[in-house]
Amino acid sequence: MVMTDEQIVQLLREGQVAAADALYKKHAKSLYVYLSHVLNVPNPEDVVHDIFIRVIEKAHQFNPKKASFRTWLFRIAHNHAINLFRREKLVKFQSLEQNIGQDDGGKELHLGDTLADESQNMDKSLLTLAVRECIGKLKKEVERQSIVMYYILGKNYEEISGVFGKSISAARKYVISAGEKVRNCLEAKGIGAFG
DSSP states (O other): OOOOHHHHHHHHHTTOGGGHHHHHHHHHHHHHHHHHHHBOOSOHHHHHHHHHHHHHHHGGGOOTTTSOHHHHHHHHHHHHHHHHHHHHOOBOOOOTTOEEEEOTTSOEEEGGGGSTTGGGOHHHHHHHHHHHHHHHTOSOHHHHHHHIIIIISOOOHHHHHHHHTSOHHHHHHHHHHHHHHHHHHHHHTTOOOOO
16 A cells, blocks of 8 residues: 555654655655755755655644645755755756766766756757756746746646745746746747747
């Protein structure tokens, strides 16, 4: 029987810390991708581990009536990233060429490899590089994080609003504003396809 995230969190509340492994296996990769996009750290995996330690510590605070587990988890990740930024000025976009480890066959993986199917299409890879550069130029951190969550992680406005603790309309405004700025940046580069 497959347990829901909420059921696993209940096990954490009951002191079964090993239940966190199931949550880690399910959500660590998307957290890693998110943090790789917004943090300038040598190994985001360490930050992912820190976040899951917070999940264990804060399991008693999770309320499924207020947000899904995934939204709650990304809220913790967002707050942790902001705290790291305040302490160490770590938040900024990384190059797609950044090495992020190896796949099961021992081949090096780069940050750009995390985006679906781009390694098969050079034009798409070049577009992705241009998009990343334009996203990196966004001045507002909330816009950078929103556009990464929406377009790269596939989060909807409701999930993004939960992460930022803002209204759904505010989340939508962040994504739309960021999208327009990225589109303008791409057009200035002679690229007209985004969003």
